[in-house]
Structure formats: structure tokens, C-alpha cells
Amino acid sequence: MSRGIVIIGSGFAARQLVKNIRKQDATVALTLIAADSMDEYNKPDLSHVISQAQRADDLTRQSAGEFAEQFNLRLFPHTWITDIDADAHVVKSQDKQWQFDKLVLATGASAFVPPVAGRELMLTLNSQQEYRACETQLRDAQRVLIVGGGLIGSELAMDFCRAGKAVTLIDNAASILASLMPPEVSSRLQHRLTDMGVHLLLKSQLAGSGENRYRYSRHAGSRSSGRGGCGHRRDRPTPGNRAGAPCRVDHQPWRLR
Structure with a gap:
């Protein structure tokens, strides 16, 4: 049978x-x-x-x-x-x-969430179901932190910025789209993001997040903090x-x- x-x-x-x-x-x-x-x-x-x-x-x-x-x-x-x-x-x-x-x-694939303090407060936008769960929170947010400067992170940064939100994009690399193309090629998009008002934190790593705040570290070892909600989208199997x-x-x- x-x-x-x-x-x-x-x-x-x-x-x-x-x-x-x-x-x-x-x-x-x-x-x-x-x-x-x-x-x-x-x-x-x-x-x-x-x-x-x-x-x-x-x-x-x-x-x-x-x-x-x-x-x-x-x-x-x-x-x-x-x-x-x-x-x-x-x-x-x-x-x-x-x-x-x-x-x-x-x-x-599912979204990779960095194993840092406050990771339970981070939102992922990797499916219709995930968006349904957080759409009101994202729509009402005034400040947004996006972790990851790849293709999806850059697209989301532009989208949130067009919606009138204050956007910060953080990535370990020295340039956006670092795994896809050399800086000489991605620099035009990088300039476009900054012209739109996106705050880029490159060569930086998220160290933790809390209610409306986040902490990050520079590759040189210094630490700093900022204000904003935290969102993320990066895929893994x-x-x-x-x-x-x-x-x-x-x-x-x-x-x-």
C-alpha cells in the first residue's frame, strides 16, 4: 500500500x-x-x-x-x-x-539572533508569521536598530527610513554587503543610506540590549550605547x-x- x-x-x-x-x-x-x-x-x-x-x-x-x-x-x-x-x-x-x-x-531558514544579554527583546522578520506577531510594535516604533548589514539588513534600513523612523544599522564588517561584494562596489549604496539618514555602526558588535537601549563594542575595544528598538534578520538553516x-x-x- x-x-x-x-x-x-x-x-x-x-x-x-x-x-x-x-x-x-x-x-x-x-x-x-x-x-x-x-x-x-x-x-x-x-x-x-x-x-x-x-x-x-x-x-x-x-x-x-x-x-x-x-x-x-x-x-x-x-x-x-x-x-x-x-x-x-x-x-x-x-x-x-x-x-x-x-x-x-x-x-x-530561521533568523540568527546574537547570543547577547537582552536577546529575548529582539524581533526577527523572517516570515509572515513573525511579522504578524510584531507588526504593531514595528509600525509604532520611532527608533529602530537593525543588526546585520547584508542585503536584507540594508533593504530593511532603507524601508524603515522611508517610513520616517530613526534607523541605526550595526555590522561587524567595515562596509555593508561585505560578504557579497568589495567596498568599492557597495560604497554607493553605503553613501545612499547615510544620505537618507541611516546611522551606520560598522566594525562594531552588539553587546546587549534592553528596553529602548542597546550597547555595542567597537573592534578597537571601546564600548558605547544608544537608544532604539532592536530588530534583526539574518538567515541560517x-x-x-x-x-x-x-x-x-x-x-x-x-x-x-
């Missing part, structure tokens, strides 16, 4: 996989399990929601129910996987389990399906079939 394909995740990769499977096989059982609502949205739009005064629900392009009906799927939203038994071909949540012939992990509770895998991950 065929047990079908189980896909953990509901982002772009998972949806593209579903579409390609259905092009080849219209009848194989497909089950999607994810921690969020499973509604479709365009993740890059998160970098522009504040200046465009968009709410989280405005980002939805297709509801989970419409997606399930279109591609003949079983969906389990707001569900965290806690255990994967590759030998038995079973995945488990706290109160359910699913058998599979093939398993796909498409959990995407998601090992499990629930923050703080990675799933247990009873097999080597690269041998899952």
Missing part, C-alpha cells in the same frame, strides 16, 4: 516541489506539514512592508485551503514535527504521526521544525528516503 510523499515545510521550495510532482503524477498522496498557516506569500515583500503600510494579512497571495484544493493535498498547518524515524518511515508531532514512502525536508525544540532523527539525515 502506497503511503505517499510527506513534505515538511510550506515555503517556496515546498510549493515548487508540489507543482512539479503534480505535473508527473496526479494521484500520488501528498501531505504537507508546517508550523505556520501555510498561506502563500512572497518572502522578499517583508523587506518593504513598513514603508508601504502593509499588514501581515495583506501579503497573502493564496490561502492554504485554495492551494490544497488546487493540487489535491492533505495539509497540517500550525504543526511542529518532533520526531523522524527513518527506519519505520514515520514522522511524528506531539499528537499525530504520518507514514511515508518518501520524505522531503523543506523547512527553509533550520535544523528542526520548532524554534528551541529541534526534532529528533533516528537515522543519518542524508540517508532519509
Whole structure:
């Protein structure tokens, strides 16, 4: 008896996989399990929601129910996987389990939060669900600190600045977009940010945060402080399906079939 394909995740990769499977096989059982609502949205739009005064629900392009009906799927939203038994071909949540012939992990990435004092006060903007949880706080903030001067951090700095907020961008590197391009290339954007009013703290590291305040250290060793809320967006692979509770895998991950 065929047990079908189980896909953990509901982002772009998972949806593209579903579409390609259905092009080849219209009848194989497909089950999607994810921690969020499973509604479709365009993740890059998160970098522009504040200046465009968009709410989280405005980002939805297709509801989970419409997606399930279109591609003949079983969906389990707001569900965290806690255990994967590759030998038995079973995945488990706290109160359910699913058998599979093939398993796909498409959990995407989660935001890295620096391990500093006050990290519990930091906000991450890495999904529609995360934005929904903090949209009022971000919309009402007058001062914003963004940790990380990469592509997403720079986009968010411009967006918050366009929305009329006082923005500080902090990064360890000596220039923005340091992992993507040399300073000679990124300098035009860096000048554009400063012309917009973004305060750049380069060659600096966040040392801690509190209510409306933050502390940072320069590479030379000096310490200073400032005022502002703290936000962050930098991605790292998601090992499990629930923050703080990675799933247990009873097999080597690269041998899952």
C-alpha cells in the first residue's frame, strides 16, 4: 500500500516541489506539514512592508485551503514535527504521526539572533508569521536598530527610513554587503543610506540590549550605547521544525528516503 510523499515545510521550495510532482503524477498522496498557516506569500515583500503600510494579512497571495484544493493535498498547518524515524518511515508531532514512502525536508531558514544579554527583546522578520506577531510594535516604533548589514539588513534600513523612523544599522564588517561584494562596489549604496539618514555602526558588535537601549563594542575595544528598538534578520538553516525544540532523527539525515 502506497503511503505517499510527506513534505515538511510550506515555503517556496515546498510549493515548487508540489507543482512539479503534480505535473508527473496526479494521484500520488501528498501531505504537507508546517508550523505556520501555510498561506502563500512572497518572502522578499517583508523587506518593504513598513514603508508601504502593509499588514501581515495583506501579503497573502493564496490561502492554504485554495492551494490544497488546487493540487489535491492533505495539509497540517500550525504543526511542529518532533520526531523522524527513518527506519519505520514515520514522522511524528506531539499528537499525530504520518507514514511515508518518501520524505522531503523543506523547512527553509530561521533568523540568527546574537547570543547577547537582552536577546529575548529582539524581533526577527523572517516570515509572515513573525511579522504578524510584531507588526504593531514595528509600525509604532520611532527608533529602530537593525543588526546585520547584508542585503536584507540594508533593504530593511532603507524601508524603515522611508517610513520616517530613526534607523541605526550595526555590522561587524567595515562596509555593508561585505560578504557579497568589495567596498568599492557597495560604497554607493553605503553613501545612499547615510544620505537618507541611516546611522551606520560598522566594525562594531552588539553587546546587549534592553528596553529602548542597546550597547555595542567597537573592534578597537571601546564600548558605547544608544537608544532604539532592536530588530534583526539574518538567515541560517533550520535544523528542526520548532524554534528551541529541534526534532529528533533516528537515522543519518542524508540517508532519509
